[in-house]
Amino acid sequence: xxxxxxxxxxxxxxxxxxxxxxxxxxxxxxxxxxxxxxxxxxxxxxxxxxxxxxxxxxxxxxxxxxxxxxxxxxxxxxxxxxxxxxxxxxxxxxxxxxxxxxxxxxxxxxxxxxxxxxxxxxxxxxxxxxxxxxxxxxxxxxxxxxxxxxxxxxxxxxxxxxxxxxxxxxxxxxxxxxxxxxxxxxxxxxxxxxxxxxxxxxxxxxxxxxxxxxxxxxxxxxxxxxxxxxxxxxxx
Amino acid sequence: xxxxxxxxxxxxxxxxxxxxxxxxxxxxxxxxxxxxxxxxxxxxxxxxxxxxxxxxxxxxxxxxxxxxxxxxxxxxxxxxxxxxxxxxxxxxxxxxxxxxxxxxxxxxxxxxxxxxxxxxxxxxxxxxxxxxxxxxxxxxxxxxxxxxxxxxxxxxxxxxxxxxxxxxxxxxxxxxxxxxxxxxxxxxxxxxxxxxxxxxxxxxxxxxxxxxxxxxxxxxxxxxxxxxxxxxxxxx
DNA sequence: CCGCCGCATTGACCCATGTCAACGTGAATG
DNA sequence: CATTCACGTTGACATGGGTCAATGCGGCGG
Numbered sequence: 001x002x003x004x005x006x007x008x009x010x011x012x013x014x015x016x017x018x019x020x021x022x023x024x025x026x027x028x029x030x031x032x033x034x035x036x037x038x039x040x041x042x043x044x045x046x047x048x049x050x051x052x053x054x055x056x057x058x059x060x061x062x063x064x065x066x067x068x069x070x071x072x073x074x075x076x077x078x079x080x081x082x083x084x085x086x087x088x089x090x091x092x093x094x095x096x097x098x099x100x101x102x103x104x105x106x107x108x109x110x111x112x113x114x115x116x117x118x119x120x121x122x123x124x125x126x127x128x129x130x131x132x133x134x135x136x137x138x139x140x141x142x143x144x145x146x147x148x149x150x151x152x153x154x155x156x157x158x159x160x161x162x163x164x165x166x167x168x169x170x171x172x173x174x175x176x177x178x179x180x181x182x183x184x185x186x187x188x189x190x191x192x193x194x195x196x197x198x199x200x201x202x203x204x205x206x207x208x209x210x211x212x213x214x215x216x217x218x219x220x221x222x223x224x225x226x227x228x229x230x231x232x233x234x235x236x
Numbered sequence: 237x238x239x240x241x242x243x244x245x246x247x248x249x250x251x252x253x254x255x256x257x258x259x260x261x262x263x264x265x266x267x268x269x270x271x272x273x274x275x276x277x278x279x280x281x282x283x284x285x286x287x288x289x290x291x292x293x294x295x296x297x298x299x300x301x302x303x304x305x306x307x308x309x310x311x312x313x314x315x316x317x318x319x320x321x322x323x324x325x326x327x328x329x330x331x332x333x334x335x336x337x338x339x340x341x342x343x344x345x346x347x348x349x350x351x352x353x354x355x356x357x358x359x360x361x362x363x364x365x366x367x368x369x370x371x372x373x374x375x376x377x378x379x380x381x382x383x384x385x386x387x388x389x390x391x392x393x394x395x396x397x398x399x400x401x402x403x404x405x406x407x408x409x410x411x412x413x414x415x416x417x418x419x420x421x422x423x424x425x426x427x428x429x430x431x432x433x434x435x436x437x438x439x440x441x442x443x444x445x446x447x448x449x450x451x452x453x454x455x456x457x458x459x460x461x462x463x464x465x466x467x468x469x470x471x472x
Numbered sequence: 473c474c475g476c477c478g479c480a481t482t483g484a485c486c487c488a489t490g491t492c493a494a495c496g497t498g499a500a501t502g
Numbered sequence: 503c504a505t506t507c508a509c510g511t512t513g514a515c516a517t518g519g520g521t522c523a524a525t526g527c528g529g530c531g532g
Contacts, residue, residue: 074387076472082387095376102380129365132372139375140331144338146382151310151318153389154431158519187480195390200519202481218528219480236312394489423510433490438511455498455510 013041013114023090024064024114025134033128040120044113052105052113053094059101061115063093068111069184072103073192083193085145086185088172092138094118109184153195160235161194162204166214167234170224177227183220208233249277249350259326260300260350261370269364276356280349288341288349289330295337297351299329304347305420308339309428319429321381322421324408328374330354345420389431392471397430398440399470402450406460413463419456444469 015026015038026037044063046052052063052070070087084103087093093105093113125132152161166181175181185193191201205222208214213230215223224230251262251274262273280299282288288299288306306323320339323329329341329349361368388397402417411417421429427437441458444450449466451459460466 074383076387076391078471080391080471082390084383084386095379098380103383125369126365129362129368132365132368133361136368136372136375139372139379142379143331143375143382144334146379146386147310147320147339150320150382150385150389151312153386154318154428155312155316186478192390197520198480199482199521203519206481235314235316422508434510435491435512436489439489442511 013038013043015041018066018114020064020066020090024066025092025131025138026064027134029128029131033124033131036124036128037116037131040116040124042115044115046107046111046113048107048109048111050107052107052111053101053103055102055104056100059094059099060118061094062118062121063113063115065089065091065093066112066114069108070105070111070113071108071185071189071193072105074103081192082195083189084149085142086169086189086193092135092142095135095139095142108189156235158194158196158200158204159207159233161196162190162201162208163213163230163234164236165190165194166222166224167230175224177224180215180217180221180223183222187219249274249279251277254302254350256300256302256326260302261328261367261374262300263370265364265367269360269367272360272364273352273367276352276360278351280351282343282347282349284343284345284347286343288343288347289337289339291338291340292336295330295335296354297330298354298357299349299351301325301327301329302348302350305344306341306347306349307344307421307425307429308341310339317428318431319425320385321378322405322425322429328371328378331371331375331378344425394430394432394436394440395443395469396471397432398426398437398444399449399466400472401426401430402458402460403466403470411460413460416451416453416457416459419458423455 015021015034016031018024018026021027026034029037044052048068053059053061055074065087066089068089070091070093071083072085072087072093073081073083075081085091086108087105094101121131125135152164156164169175169183170177170181173181183190187198187201190196191198194201196204205214205216208230209216211229213224213226213233215225217223251257251270252267254260254262257263262270265273280288284304289295289297291310301323302325304325306327306329307319308321308323308329309317309319311317321327322344323341330337357367361371388400392400405411405419406413406417409417419426423434423437426432427434430437432440441450441452444466445452447465449460449462449469451461453459
C-alpha cells in the first residue's frame with residue numbers, strides 16, 4: 001500500500017544537458033563550476049505519495065526538483081496540516097532551515113530531484129559566489145510567494161482563495177486561457193494549501209463551473225474559460 | 237496630523253560601534269569590509285505611524301532596522317490588510333523583491349534604520365561573499381517564520397493564534413515569564429497579523445486574562461503568567 | 473463484468489468568528 | 503476642567519465556512 005520505493009542512484013548526473021538548467025540554481029554557472037556541481041549532485045526518484053524529506057530530520061540535503069510535483073507542508077500535533085507550497089521543476093527543497101528541516105515534502109506525482117549534500121553545496125558556494133547569489137534570488141522569490149499566501153490565508157474569502165490558486169498555478173505553469181491545465185493534487189491537498197476544507201473547495205469549484213468561469217473535464221484538470229471574471233473573483 | 241517627518245541624515249554611520257552588529261547582517265564582517273559597509277550606509281528615522289517603504293515603489297534601498305518596531309504588510313484593493321511581520325532591531329527590510337517592493341512598511345514606534353542602496357550592497361557582496369552568505373541565512377530564517385505563520389493563518393483557531401503570537405513575541409524579545417512585555421502595536425495591527433478582527437483579538441485576550449494565563453497591565457503591555465498553559469493553548 | 477474503494481460531490485445543519493453597535497477610558501487639547 | 507478623539511471592550515446577532523452524513527463515480531482487482 002505504502003509505495004515507499006524511493007530508489008536512489010549514484011552521481012551519474014549530467015547538468016550540462018539538464019532541461020531545467022535555465023531556470024534552476026545551476027543556470028548561471030560557467031562550465032567549470034557546472035562540472036563541480038555535477039560532481040556533487042546525486043539523483044533521487046520518489047513515487048507519488050511517498051516522502052522526500054520529513055520535518056525535524058537533520059537537514060543534510062538540498063534538492064532541486066527536476067520532474068513532477070512536490071508538496072511541502074507542516075503538521076500540527078493533532079494532525080492538522082498546512083501545505084505551504086506546491087513545487088514544480090526548478091524549485092528548491094530544503095532551503096529554509098536551521099539544522100533540521102522545518103517542513104515535510106511529499107511527492108504529488110512521481111518525481112525526480114537533484115540532490116546536493118548541504119555541506120558540499122556550502123563548500124562550492126565559497127568558490128563560486130554566483131551560486132549563492134542565485135540561491136539568494138530564489139529565496140527572495142519564495143519569500144514573496146509566502147507573503148502573498150499569507151494575505152490569501154489571512155484575508156481572502158474561499159472564492160477568492162480558489163480563484164487565486166487557479167490563476168497562480170496557470171501563471172507558473174504557463175497555461176493559457178482555454179487550454180486544459182493538469183491539477184495533479186487532490187482536493188484535500190488544495191484544501192490544506194488554501195486553509196479550507198475539502199467540501200468548501202469542491203463546492204467553490206462547482207459554483208465557478210456553473211458560473212462559466214472554468215471547465216472541469218475530470219478531477220485532475222481544469223480549463224480557465226473566463227480569465228477576466230476569475231481575476232475579478234480573486235480579489236486583486 | 238500626518239507625522240511624515242522622515243528626517244534623513246547623511247552617511248555619518250559608525251558600524252563598528254553599532255549595538256545590533258552582532259545580530260544583523262554586518263555581524264560577520266571583518267573590519268575592512270565593515271568599513272566599506274559603513275561607507276555606503278545611511279541612516280533614516282521614521283516617526284511612529286509613518287511609512288518607510290510602499291508596496292509597488294521601485295526597490296532602491298534595503299534597510300536594517302536598528303531601533304524601534306516596524307510592521308510590514310500587504311493591502312488588497314478594497315483595503316483589507318495582512319501584516320506579514322513585526323520587525324525588531326537587526327531585521328532586514330526590502331529583502332523580498334523583484335524590481336519593486338512587494339510590501340509596505342510602517343513604523344509602529346519611532347524607528348531608526350540603516351539604509352543601503354541596493355546597487356551598492358550588491359556591488360559590495362561581489363567583493364565580500366560572507367555578506368551575501370549572511371543575507372541568505374537571514375532569508376532562510378524569514379522563510380521559516382513565514383511558513384510557521386502560514387500554518388497559523390490557515391489552520392489555527394483564534395485562541396491558538398493569539399497564544400502563538402504572544403509566545404513568539406516573548407521568545408524573539410527574550411522576555412521571561414512573569415516579566416511585563418511591551419506590546420507596541422495596537423489591537424488592529426495584531427488582528428491584521430493574525431487574520432482576525434479587532435473584536436476577536438480583544439475578546440480572546442480578555443478570556444486569557446480571566447483564565448489567569450496573562451496579565452494586561454495596560455493596553456501596551458502583557459505579562460505571561462502561566463507559560464505552560466499558554467503553550468498548551470497555542471496548539472503546538 | 474462486477475464489486476469494491478478512494479475520492480469527490482452534495483445536502484443539512486451548526487458554530488466560531490465576523491459584523492454592527494453601544495459604551496469605556498485615557499491621553500491630548502483648548 | 504471640560505471636550506474630544508482614538509482606541510479598546512463588551513454585547514447581540516448574522517453568516518461563511520466547517521462538520522457530519524449520504525450519495526456518486528471512476529479505476530482496479532478478482
